[in-house]
Amino acid sequence: MSSPETKPLLSYCDPENPMDLKAYEAVGGYKSLHKALKHMTPPEVVELVKDSNLRGRGGAGFNTGLKWSFVPQGDNAPKEKYLVCNADEMEPGTFKDRLLMEGKPHQLVEAMIVSAYAFGATTGYIFLRGEYKLAERRLLDAIAEAKAAGYLGNNILGTDYSYELVLHTSAGRYICGEETALLNALEGRRANPRAKPPFPPAVGLWGKPTIINNVETLSNVPHIINNGKEWFHGLSDSNDGGTKLYGISGRVNTPGIWELPLGVTIRELIEEHGGGMRDGYKFRGVLPGGASTDFLVEEHLDLKMDYDTIAKAGSRLGTGTMILLDDKTSVLGMVHNLIQFFAHESCGWCTPCRDGLPWVERVMEALKDGRGSPGDIETLEKHCRYLWIGCTFCALAPGAVEPLKSALKYFREDFENAIRPAPEPADGSIRAKARQGLLEALGQTN
Amino acid sequence: MLTEAERKELDHEAEHYEHKQALTIEALKILQNHRGWISDDSIKDIAEYLKCDPSEVDSVATFYNLIYRKPVGKKVVHVCTSVSCWIMGSENIEKRFQDKLGLGYGQTTGDDQVTLVRNQCLGYCDHAPCMQLNDKMYGDLETDASVDAAIDDIQAI
Numbered sequence: 001m002s003s004p005e006t007k008p009l010l011s012y013c014d015p016e017n018p019m020d021l022k023a024y025e026a027v028g029g030y031k032s033l034h035k036a037l038k039h040m041t042p043p044e045v046v047e048l049v050k051d052s053n054l055r056g057r058g059g060a061g062f063n064t065g066l067k068w069s070f071v072p073q074g075d076n077a078p079k080e081k082y083l084v085c086n087a088d089e090m091e092p093g094t095f096k097d098r099l100l101m102e103g104k105p106h107q108l109v110e111a112m113i114v115s116a117y118a119f120g121a122t123t124g125y126i127f128l129r130g131e132y133k134l135a136e137r138r139l140l141d142a143i144a145e146a147k148a149a150g151y152l153g154n155n156i157l158g159t160d161y162s163y164e165l166v167l168h169t170s171a172g173r174y175i176c177g178e179e180t181a182l183l184n185a186l187e188g189r190r191a192n193p194r195a196k197p198p199f200p201p202a203v204g205l206w207g208k209p210t211i212i213n214n215v216e217t218l219s220n221v222p223h224i225i226n227n228g229k230e231w232f233h234g235l236s237d238s239n240d241g242g243t244k245l246y247g248i249s250g251r252v253n254t255p256g257i258w259e260l261p262l263g264v265t266i267r268e269l270i271e272e273h274g275g276g277m278r279d280g281y282k283f284r285g286v287l288p289g290g291a292s293t294d295f296l297v298e299e300h301l302d303l304k305m306d307y308d309t310i311a312k313a314g315s316r317l318g319t320g321t322m323i324l325l326d327d328k329t330s331v332l333g334m335v336h337n338l339i340q341f342f343a344h345e346s347c348g349w350c351t352p353c354r355d356g357l358p359w360v361e362r363v364m365e366a367l368k369d370g371r372g373s374p375g376d377i378e379t380l381e382k383h384c385r386y387l388w389i390g391c392t393f394c395a396l397a398p399g400a401v402e403p404l405k406s407a408l409k410y411f412r413e414d415f416e417n418a419i420r421p422a423p424e425p426a427d428g429s430i431r432a433k434a435r436q437g438l439l440e441a442l443g444q445t446n
Numbered sequence: 447m448l449t450e451a452e453r454k455e456l457d458h459e460a461e462h463y464e465h466k467q468a469l470t471i472e473a474l475k476i477l478q479n480h481r482g483w484i485s486d487d488s489i490k491d492i493a494e495y496l497k498c499d500p501s502e503v504d505s506v507a508t509f510y511n512l513i514y515r516k517p518v519g520k521k522v523v524h525v526c527t528s529v530s531c532w533i534m535g536s537e538n539i540e541k542r543f544q545d546k547l548g549l550g551y552g553q554t555t556g557d558d559q560v561t562l563v564r565n566q567c568l569g570y571c572d573h574a575p576c577m578q579l580n581d582k583m584y585g586d587l588e589t590d591a592s593v594d595a596a597i598d599d600i601q602a603i
Contacts, residue, residue, distance in 0.1 A: 080464075089569050090566060090567060090569075091567070092528035092529045092530065092566065092567035092571075093528070093529055093530045093567065093571050094567070094569065094571070095569040095570060095571045095572060097569075098569045098570075129569075130475075130512045131512075131524065131565070131568055131569070131578060132569070133580065133581035134581055137581075164462075166462045168462075168472075169475070170471075170510075170512075171471050171474065171475060171510035171511075171512040171513050172510045172511035172512035172513075173509065173510055173511060174566055185471065186468065187465070187467060187468050188463075188465075188467045188468040188469060188470035188471055188472075188506065189467070189470070189506065190505055190506055190509040191509065191510075206464055206465060247571070247572070248572075249530035249533075249534075249571035249572060249574055250530060250533050250534070251533070251534070255571065255572035255573075255574075256572045257572065287529075291528070291529055291567075321571070323529055323530055323533070323571075324533075325533075326533075329533050333532070334529060334532070334533065337527075337528070337529050337532045338529055341528055341529070341566060341567075344566075345566065347509075
């Protein structure tokens with residue numbers, strides 16, 4: 001049952017016919033704004049969100065309130081501060097933020113205002129991926145309505161807080177989801193990531209303090225303000241607060257997105273919510289949180305989908321949207337597809353990523369077609385190290401090799417079976433003749 | 447030369463950003479909207495408006511995949527080739543376009559109507575495999591018949 005008490009995010013969420021401002025207000029919309037702006041100081045909002053244990057839903061899982069607390073405050077801090085909503089949902093297999101924006105756009109607008117108040121942001125940007133045209137229209141309508149109602153602009157609700165909200169639509173590229181690359185894109189540059197430190201909360205958009213949060217993360221904030229941290233903890237079956245939007249794609253009977261307590265098991269997700277595997281297909285593995293997370297397999301089915309449990313199992317909760325591998329889909333083909341994606345989406349800034357991923361792609365292409373060579377597995381393993389954290393400029397390449405290294409671990413036979421033994425050059429073959437010719441030219445004999 | 451309408455839209459967008467350079471991507475999108483694709487002349491027009499070097503504008507234009515630096519057809523169809531759609535059979539979509547329209551990725555039909563491009567995950571994974579034309583999504587394209595119906599629909603638009 002969808003009730004606002006247990007499913008705050010997706011209650012009243014309807015992509016066919018989303019609520020307008022009036023309908024949204026009638027079910028408690030924009031209440032958090034009145035409460036926060038009139039009865040709470042900004043530091044109180046930050047503390048509340050920090051204590052609620054809301055962790056970033058975009059993949060990294062950082063404590064949201066803690067992030068906000070890094071923004072320099074006081075007279076010496078820059079006056080302009082920015083809140084950027086990362087709505088560049090491009091992680092393959094992830095389709096949760098689209099639902100929130102198409103089905104309940106006012107929730108995000110409210111969240112963008114009340115979150116901005118917490119650390120004194122002067123302008124907010126929603127960085128929306130260019131393909132999300134319906135979300136674009138819905139958000140523009142919601143922002144216009146909020147502006148007309150006095151929720152945006154100067155002296156919001158008669159307080160001395162003023163704030164503008166701008167929708168920016170992107171022109172593509174996965175790397176824009178990396179937060180410093182996103183800032184460069186927003187500044188109208190190529191989306192190459194920036195060196196860190198300094199981190200965006202101190203030096204971000206146009207050099208000013210900037211907080212970047214994911215759509216789902218932000219959408220939780222109004223509910224935390226309205227209902228408190230104990231309520232938020234109570235929603236969860238894990239150490240962290242809240243519900244989570246979980247999703248499944250692949251060969252289950254009913255793929256989709258569901259809002260559930262943070263910490264349901266993988267098995268429950270697949271069997272109860274996803275309706276089980278389709279007839280004729282068996283479960284073989286799962287990427288638990290998008291394309292850049294490690295495979296989990298049968299032995300992990302009863303694990304809880306929360307940050308700590310999935311990390312302990314060697315993967316990441318990521319975006320919480322799972323991609324299923326069935327027994328009739330080629331593991332090698334799937335890994336090839338993933339690596340092809342990452343190789344294409346590399347921004348080209350650092351060498352390991354720019355040159356390493358296409359190399360891995362070529363090896364995977366041969367393997368998926370059953371024409372691997374001896375040494376290919378070792379080449380892949382080497383790249384899993386060369387492209388790992390610390391060797392590259394940002395997290396794209398480490399994310400890219402996560403499914404690869406876990407596939408090598410769990411599905412090694414598939415890789416081994418795709419390797420053809422090196423052919424012995426038979427006498428009289430072109431290869432043997434060429435070799436002989438070469439040796440002779442070098443003044444050697446066989 | 448920027449048209450009156452293009453200049454007006456650019457001026458309007460400029461209000462939202464602290465620095466003019468931030469307008470580069472918006473400017474590319476606005477001109478592409480009016481002109482279909484971004485030619486060298488469009489790059490120069492934007493550079494003139496933003497008072498920067500055309501090479502700076504071009505470096506941005508060539509980075510982003512939704513900016514077309516080559517002529518495209520009236521309808522640009524984006525087919526998702528990422529993992530969920532691949533599992534569900536996205537390779538068949540290109541095959542159907544090939545069979546029905548003789549069209550592969552990166553190509554445009556002879557009458558300049560349809561351009562086919564591959565795109566990264568379109569965030570419609572519960573309806574994989576899928577493709578997109580402007581704001582219209584075509585999902586659950588698992589069978590030849592469903593892809594063919596979608597192609598017919600695209601041609602009729």
